Amino acid sequence: MKYTGNYHYNQPYDDTHWMHDKCNQYMNYHVMFSMKDGSEWDGIIENVSRDQVSVLVGEDVSDQENEHLGDRQYYGPPRRRYRRFRRRTFPLASLAALALLPYFAPSPYYGYPYSYY
Secondary structure (H helix, E strand, O other), rough: OOOOOOOOOOOOOHHHHHHHHHHHHHHOOEEEEOOOOEEEEEEEEEOOOOHHHHEEEEEEEEEOOEEEEEEHOOOOOOOOOOEEEEEEEHHHHHHHEEEEEOOOOOOOOOOOOOOOO
């Protein structure tokens, strides 16, 4: 049975067409990638082509202006944490698994008057 999606593949049981469909399904979502070499990445799928996927991968960046204050012995306010996204391209053949990152909805805000008054 041949794959009848957008692209024609010669191998009917090739993993790349399944991964291509999953990447298209999760386009613009924050997902977790597991690679065949054992590494894991999280990012937002930006673009999917026939043999590769373009992902905005997040990296943590701390506040650089107050970096020298971390050497003091008192506990002050924590450093600010920033998240910067950089574009990376991964071949579809190197992807082993793909999973959506769960986001839980916050609990609803109950305004005044409270229900127990």
